[in-house]
Amino acid sequence: MLAALLAGILGIAGGLALWSEYEKKHFVTQRYVIHTKKFPKGEVNFVFLSDLHNNEFGARNERLVREIGRIRPDAVLIGGDMMVCKGERDMDPALCLVRRLAGRFPVYYANGNHEERMNEERDIYGDQYDEFVAALEAAGVHYLSDAGADFGEAVRITGANLDEAYYRHRFTIPELPEGTLRRRVGEASGDRFQILLFHSPLFFEECRKWGADLTLSGHFHGGTIRIPFLGGVMTPQYHFFLPWCAGRFDRDGKTMIVSRGLGTHSINIRLNDRPHLVWVTIRGGG
Secondary structure, rough: OOOHHHHHHHHHHHHHHHHHHHHHHOOOEEEEEEEEEOOOOOOEEEEEEEEOOOOOOHHHHHHHHHHHHOOOOOOOEOOOOOOOOOOOOOOOHHHHHHHHHHOOOOOOOOOOOOHHHHHHHHHOOOOOHHHHHHHHHHOOOOOOOEEEEEEEEOOOEEOOOOHHHHHHOOOOOOOOOOHHHHHHHHHOOOOOOEEEOOOHHHHHHHHHHHHHOEEEEEEOOHHHHEEOOEEEEEEOOOOEEEOOOOOOEEOEEEEEOOOOOOOOOOOOOOOOOOOOEEEEEEEEEO
């Protein structure tokens, strides 16, 4: 009886492990539509990528590139953590993908915690951060490290950094001092539709009050394992069943969209949590 029970448990565990491996290599595309009065008519389409962590969907990420080509976005927005900086120092998968996309679309790239780690821990990573940024800029990428750029006449895109210490905070939610975003990136645009690339979704209230019409975040990988009606089980910062680890959130006319990310690293599993390509359509006219 015990042997049969043990065999059953091992069989279930093996099946889940195989399914996790399948999920990690099969992303889904999800479209979000946001209406605004900040421009009178028409629409703008973006795709948002986050947390690739060197994952590849086919050789040179061909399947991902093909799907983005099918959408034909007006620009590609990247929310950081496209590589892994935790002992591993391979930048090639991230650079290959971003170069391919930059050859076809405008690309705007903001830092995640892995880029911040490279920048802050130079005793470990040396000049790797500078080399990475230089490679992206050479490919024509708009690198938004505490910086913003206008996109056409109706949209402003801003990337804001967050100190590595906030990502090391475990179990509880740290406080972001009032005025932090303003000190880092200045005032939000009042007349353009303001997009903020801000890697951690813990601070939607601060992003909203700063003036972000749309905050795009990632970092939590959807909670690693998603349970129907309960959401993601655990984030990399050991928050359990955190409501905003994936999906769309609206408050007082402002929106945050949290990507489940495209890869994994330390907790190298996904269950009911397939990689996430986010497609955002912003429609004018209210």
